[in-house]
Amino acid sequence: MNRMVYVAYGNYEEARQKLTSAAKPFDALRLTGFDLYLEISPRQWIRAVDLPKNHPANIMLSQSGFKAGLTDANGQTFTILNAFNEEHRKLAAQHGLYINVPYLSLIHI
Secondary structure, eight states, X not given: OXXXXXXXXXXXXXXXXXXXXXXXXXXXXXXXXXXXEEEEETTEEEEGGGSOTTSHXXXXXXXXXXXXXEEOTTSOEESEEETTOHHHHHHHHHTTOOOOOOHHHHHTO
């Protein structure tokens, strides 16, 4: 199964509230900062930005060949994970994607 997930490096919900109703989810991601991760083989993930343009995963992405999101034990699918959210990091880890806590969050500890 080829999956993709966005990892936001800020409060995605708060960013969405600052936008107009005509805004798209990607606009909020741009406000928070994000990475797009692609599952290139079972439980092996890579940031899309790290792949060359001619990599098969990039070609498949351009052809909508990835299923968006990770599904938790309750059947809820997450397409955007928040790097600061411990539950999101745990869910990602269960699927083989390990998200580090951004450095800025460590300053406030």
